[in-house]
Amino acid sequence: MTYQIRIAGTDLHFACEGNQNILDAALKAGIEMPYSCRKGVCGNCAGAVFAGEVECPPPGEVTPSGKHLFCQCHPKSDLEIEPEAWHRVDPNARKTFTVKVFRNTLAAEDVNVLQLRLPAGQRARFKAGQYLQVALSDGSRRSYSMANPPHESDMLQLHIRHVAGGQFTQIVPNLKAGDHLQVELPYGSFELKEEAQGPMLCVVGGTGFAPVKSLLDDMLKKGMKRRVTLVWGGRNRAGLYLMPAVEKWKKMLPGFNFIAALEDPADAASLGGFLGRVDDAVRANCPSLAGHEVYCCGSPGMVASVKKVCVEERGLDAHHFFSDVFVPGPAA
Numbered sequence: 082m083t084y085q086i087r088i089a090g091t092d093l094h095f096a097c098e099g100n101q102n103i104l105d106a107a108l109k110a111g112i113e114m115p116y117s118c119r120k121g122v123c124g125n126c127a128g129a130v131f132a133g134e135v136e137c138p139p140p141g142e143v144t145p146s147g148k149h150l151f152c153q154c155h156p157k158s159d160l161e162i163e164p165e166a167w168h169r170v171d172p173n174a175r176k177t178f179t180v181k182v183f184r185n186t187l188a189a190e191d192v193n194v195l196q197l198r199l200p201a202g203q204r205a206r207f208k209a210g211q212y213l214q215v216a217l218s219d220g221s222r223r224s225y226s227m228a229n230p231p232h233e234s235d236m237l238q239l240h241i242r243h244v245a246g247g248q249f250t251q252i253v254p255n256l257k258a259g260d261h262l263q264v265e266l267p268y269g270s271f272e273l274k275e276e277a278q279g280p281m282l283c284v285v286g287g288t289g290f291a292p293v294k295s296l297l298d299d300m301l302k303k304g305m306k307r308r309v310t311l312v313w314g315g316r317n318r319a320g321l322y323l324m325p326a327v328e329k330w331k332k333m334l335p336g337f338n339f340i341a342a343l344e345d346p347a348d349a350a351s352l353g354g355f356l357g358r359v360d361d362a363v364r365a366n367c368p369s370l371a372g373h374e375v376y377c378c379g380s381p382g383m384v385a386s387v388k389k390v391c392v393e394e395r396g397l398d399a400h401h402f403f404s405d406v407f408v409p410g411p412a413a
């Protein structure tokens with residue numbers, strides 16, 4: 082059965098099948114709402130249901146504030162909803178490419194930096210911060226953020242952390258120049274709010290660095306001048322696997338400040354960084370985040386801890402906390 086879903090306060094509506102989740106139906110209709118994991122973990126897709134009946138399989142279907150996770154809910158009647166934000170996008174903008182590996186580097190003991198080349202004459206269109214899906218031979222998919230900025234549109238750079246037993250990450254170290262992969266992009270609503278002027282705090286763990294690298298390289302290309310603090314967390318110095326990029330931003334981005342948050346005391350000291358987790362680094366280095374935007378990428382637990390510090394302890398407007406949550410396993 083097909084239901085109509087209307088966005089409250091507008092005459093915008095879209096169709097959703099009874100067995101389809103609300104987020105998928107909206108995206109298919111070219112209405113972009115905030116989302117990241119599509120697995121009911123990150124909470125980014127939460128919104129209100131003002132009228133109608135929804136079915137939400139537990140767990141995590143309703144947030145503590147009584148909002149529904151649109152990536153998990155199905156309509157049981159026509160609905161009136163209010164997402165956190167929405168805007169129209171071209172539903173045909175997402176494309177599939179057969180790309181060729183041209184470089185594969187072991188950047189840390191558990192991270193490969195994979196560089197892919199698009200077919201001659203083709204260009205990838207995406208916004209800094211978005212991600213792609215890699216199609217695997219069994220039909221499943223894996224999600225990875227683009228680490229290159231959008232203007233480098235004839236290639237794609239992915240930072241792939243090895244996951245124990247991970248179906249794709251097991252084969253990544255063996256990929257060699259000339260191998261082919263099939264990818265589809267763009268996905269995701271994690272992107273720079275270009276109209277904002279205030280200072281930015283970027284907080285990333287491990288390969289959560291990838292989408293923020295794309296954001297900062299994009300800012301550099303566009304000559305944007307905002308104060309930026311980057312907190313990058315890892316076990317040790319080797320985990321900060323692309324420090325040349327950080328050194329470049331120190332030189333070329335006005336008002337750029339870097340904080341390494343490391344668990345290894347010797348490495349934290351040698352880098353003049355913070356000994357401990359990224360949320361504690363934020364607590365120690367950011368007395369107030371009023372007027373800031375925060376861009377945070379990493380595991381669900383890490384992102385939740387950072388959000389708590391920023392919003393509950395440092396005065397950040399919760400609407401100015403943007404996150405990309407990395408959940409291992411097949412893409413939803």
Ligand code: FES
Nearest residue numbers: 119121123124152
């Ligand atoms: S919880 Fe719905 S997108 Fe993450």
